[in-house]
Amino acid sequence: MRSIKQPGAPIVERIQWVEARGRAFSFTLQAGVPLLEAARRGFAAEGFAGSVLNFGSGALGPFGYVMPALSKTGENAAFYSETFRPRGVTRTKLGSMTLGTRDGAPFFHCHGLWTEADGRASGGHMLPDETIVAEPFAVEAFGIDGTAFIAEPDTETNFKLFGPVVSALSGAHTTSRAFALRLRPNQDFAGCLEEFCRAQGIARAKIHGGVGSTVGARFTHGGVTKPFATELAITAGAIAPDASGALEAVLDVALIDYTGGIAEGRLIRGDNPVLMTMELVLEVLA
Numbered sequence: 325m326r327s328i329k330q331p332g333a334p335i336v337e338r339i340q341w342v343e344a345r346g347r348a349f350s351f352t353l354q355a356g357v358p359l360l361e362a363a364r365r366g367f368a369a370e371g372f373a374g375s376v377l378n379f380g381s382g383a384l385g386p387f388g389y390v391m392p393a394l395s396k397t398g399e400n401a402a403f404y405s406e407t408f409r410p411r412g413v414t415r416t417k418l419g420s421m422t423l424g425t426r427d428g429a430p431f432f433h434c435h436g437l438w439t440e441a442d443g444r445a446s447g448g449h450m451l452p453d454e455t456i457v458a459e460p461f462a463v464e465a466f467g468i469d470g471t472a473f474i475a476e477p478d479t480e481t482n483f484k485l486f487g488p489v490v491s492a493l494s495g496a497h498t499t500s501r502a503f504a505l506r507l508r509p510n511q512d513f514a515g516c517l518e519e520f521c522r523a524q525g526i527a528r529a530k531i532h533g534g535v536g537s538t539v540g541a542r543f544t545h546g547g548v549t550k551p552f553a554t555e556l557a558i559t560a561g562a563i564a565p566d567a568s569g570a571l572e573a574v575l576d577v578a579l580i581d582y583t584g585g586i587a588e589g590r591l592i593r594g595d596n597p598v599l600m601t602m603e604l605v606l607e608v609l610a
Contacts, residue, residue, distance in 0.1 A: 325597055326539045326562050327497040327510040328552060329400045339520055340469035340506040342488040346375065348532065353457045356567060357384060359384065360498040362520035363423050363463070364430050372467030374423035375429070375504070376533020376605050378559070382461035385413040385437070388396075388454025392537070392553040392582040393481075400482050401509075402537075402553035402582070402599065404449065412441030413458045418578055419450070420534050420557035422486050422603045423446030424473030425507050431475060432536050433603065435557040437578050437586060447580035448555050451514035466532035466605050469496045471504045473603060481509065485601050498605045507602040513538060514573035514593040521563050521571055521606070528609040531575075534558025536602030551581035558604060560586070 351366035353359070367374050367425040390404040398401075419436025437447035472491040475484050488504035503524070507516050521529060537556055541549040556579040566572040575596075 325595065326541050327514060327597060328599060330401050330480050331399060331482045333479050333536065335508060338508045338511055340487045340508070341520070342490055342504050344468045344470035344502050344504060345500065346468040346502035346605065347497060347499045348464070348466045348607070350462055352460050352462050353382070355457050357457050358452070359450065359455040359457055360432055362457050363421060363432060366463070366465065368425060371494055372466055372469065373472055373491070373494065373580055375466055375468040375473070377423070377463045377465040378434055378533065379416065379419050379461065379463040380484035381594060382416040382513050383413050383457070384416065384455055385458040386456050387414045388451040388453065389448045390451065391448040391584070392555050394553065394582060402590060407451065409454065410440040410442070414441065414448055415439050418557060418559055418601040422473050422533055422535050423476065425529060426484065427599065435555045437580065439544070442469050445586060446584070447544050447578070447586055460463050462479055465602040466502070466607060467472050467496060468502055468504055468605060469494050474502065481600050482589035486603050500609065503606045505606060507536070507598050509598050509599055509600060512594055513596045513598055513602060514575055515590060516598070517563055517573045518571045526563070526606070526608050529563045530609060531558055531561030532607055534561060534602070537598045537599035539597045540581070541587060542578070542592045542595045544592055545589050547587055547589055549579065549581050549587045550586060551583050551585060553582040553599065554579040560605040
């Protein structure tokens, strides 16, 4: 399997996880409000400090983002481009967000694809402090109680990355058993989730959120993303028994690579290693 050497030694715990309780719900982001604050308000209204969400068509402006890029210093295996600030209103096609805290304040990690006002199709990593909701749009969220995503220094990648940590219960209404996960580099995305579910006795689960990167990508439709540095959003995902009864992770994703190449599709199991990180929530299904 493909792999990318990271600047630090591999951390022994390859999946950072916390079990919690959660609930799916939807809400509408308010226009004229920073995307970060609009998302925070939506979760707070349901009694949650944060967690994950997915969205489709939306409108952003002003808007700031970065794309994946090669590292110029060697301090990281890959890095970010310069900041892009397209004029006018940018129309999103899809996106996935992890909402947590960094340095004691609300923060998000959000990847998506979009079309800028001049018609340019692009995607990447949205900047929390430069992105405003231009028009109201709906999101699908999953709140978790008993854990939170906190950005902490990661010695393996030399980035400050979100990972789940135990937090105090808020008393929010929950309906499902759930697991907040962060997958570490150089392990197959699908295989990692399948192994985790087997170890936890989970027969069926739905993926909510899903923000991270893979070492290029290989798709079931035959498409291949060769550039190794990507920004990826999960558009749909589930783990369930296949025809033989073995657990199978089905992962539909969208990504942009460091050359600007855009790809969408279902990932091949066993051939899509994590590059830097992958954050998501697994909702256990009865």
